[in-house]
Amino acid sequence: MMDMGASSGLGFMKMHGAGNDFVVIDSRGRGGALVTAGLARGLGDRHRGVGFDQLAEIRDQEGADCALDFWNSDGSRSGACGNATRCVSDYLMRDLGRDEVTLVTARGRLHARRREDGLVAVNMGAPQLLWSEIPLARAMETDSLPLEGGPSAVGMGNPHCVFFVDDAEAVDLAGRGASVETDPLFPERTNVEFASLIGPDRLRLRVWERGAGITLACGSGACATAVAAARRGLTGRQVRLEMDGGVLEVDWRDEGVWLSGPVARVFEGHLSPEMMALA
Numbered sequence: 145m146m147d148m149g150a151s152s153g154l155g156f157m158k159m160h161g162a163g164n165d166f167v168v169i170d171s172r173g174r175g176g177a178l179v180t181a182g183l184a185r186g187l188g189d190r191h192r193g194v195g196f197d198q199l200a201e202i203r204d205q206e207g208a209d210c211a212l213d214f215w216n217s218d219g220s221r222s223g224a225c226g227n228a229t230r231c232v233s234d235y236l237m238r239d240l241g242r243d244e245v246t247l248v249t250a251r252g253r254l255h256a257r258r259r260e261d262g263l264v265a266v267n268m269g270a271p272q273l274l275w276s277e278i279p280l281a282r283a284m285e286t287d288s289l290p291l292e293g294g295p296s297a298v299g300m301g302n303p304h305c306v307f308f309v310d311d312a313e314a315v316d317l318a319g320r321g322a323s324v325e326t327d328p329l330f331p332e333r334t335n336v337e338f339a340s341l342i343g344p345d346r347l348r349l350r351v352w353e354r355g356a357g358i359t360l361a362c363g364s365g366a367c368a369t370a371v372a373a374a375r376r377g378l379t380g381r382q383v384r385l386e387m388d389g390g391v392l393e394v395d396w397r398d399e400g401v402w403l404s405g406p407v408a409r410v411f412e413g414h415l416s417p418e419m420m421a422l423a
């Protein structure tokens with residue numbers, strides 16, 4: 145179990161899944177949640193804090209191995225984070241000496257397991273198909289993006305707007321991502337995906353995350369993209385998604401969308417009293 149070092153400040157771990165990076169705080173046994181929007185923003189600052197795409201806080205939960213909350217680096221909350229769920233599952237499985245765990249998130253109860261090849265897999269649940277083809281062409285009509293009927297909106301416990309384009313490398317990810325994230329079509333903002341087909345079951349995927357900007361990978365984004373691709377008949381239901389930080393695998397089954405990939409633990413530390421004062 146993580147050394148919470150009560151005398152030397154609150155402990156944390158830095159982890160990542162295919163380069164999607166996280167600070168993990170284990171608040172079990174501390175009487176409830178400790179993280180606030182101010183602490184998340186302060187810690188998320190890559191110059192003055194630790195830096196992360198998301199912060200995951202582990203809490204006690206009766207009837208499950210833990211509860212899990214997610215914060216973006218801008219201090220906003222997210223209902224789902226596939227890669228952080230996989231990272232925390234790896235930490236819990238090692239801690240408990242098991243190969244399976246159950247976590248409760250805003251999304252509901254999620255089951256995770258270690259595969260024989262060492263990858264960590266989580267069932268992210270059923271996708272919510274919000275719109276299959278959004279009339280977002282109006283928001284994008286001034287540029288040359290081939291929209292092919294408009295993007296797909298898919299909920300995985302958080303919102304995703306997925307564009308299929310000929311060449312994901314050619315997209316101005318920062319410019320397009322930021323403008324779609326805040327389009328009035330999405331009152332709670334949205335994560336934004338640009339995907340190109342590179343094989344019958346292979347997609348190149350670049351992601352602009354709500355509340356975090358460009359990230360090297362995004363688990364729920366990979367799930368949303370795979371679901372949208374299968375719905376459009378571009379791929380089957382088992383897809384490899386090649387992202388800037390590595391490869392994620394998605395398998396859309398009757399019982400839910402399974403997300404698999406690598407996880408890594410990077411370092412542990414303790415927060416200073418100055419940082420804790422932001423909470």
Ligand SMILES: N[C@@H](CCC[C@H](N)C(=O)O)C(=O)O
Pocket residue numbers: 164197198216221222223224225226227228302303335353354355356361362363364365
């Ligand atoms: N990196 C995540 C998704 C993070 C949540 C997102 N930025 C939001 O606000 O919904 C993943 O691996 O799923």
